[in-house]
Amino acid sequence: MLNQVNQKVFIGSGNLYSRKASNWSQLRAGTHKNVGLQKEWDKFGEDQFKFVILFECEDAADVSFLNKCERYWLDLTKATRKEYGYNTNRQAHKNEDFVLKIECLEKVAE
Incomplete structure (x- = not known):
């Protein structure tokens, strides 16, 4: 996940079809467990x-x-x-899903 305002990223893995829906749903509801991410989602x-x-x-x-x-x-x-x-x-995360995705920005931090 990429914050396009400040280029911060959230790297994650999981089932490709549910990961985005789960994160977006929690962020929209204001209940995401990542407080920093939730705060900036609310701000931006x-x-x-x-x-x-x-x-x-x-x-x-x-x-x-x-x-x-x-x-x-x-790390990168x-x-x-x-x-x-x-x-x-x-x-x-130890991922048991056969479809794994990593969320990140297109331009990585240098």
Whole structure:
């Protein structure tokens, strides 16, 4: 997820078809568990946030590799540092979904 105002990112993984719907629903309701993300969503508005899929797969054999990719994007974008992102944990999620996506910006933090 990309905040287009300040270029902050939220990196996440999960089922491609439900992740965006779940995040957007919680953010719209003001109930997202990520307080920093919720605060800036409320401040800047939904139109300033973009959902970007960086990588996806449909093969269970790729899940381990995709978890490594998530950690890579967390490190590359510095998403756990408040000035760059909204992630509060560098640990990539153990993903059992066969479709994994990583939310991020098109332009990564340098």
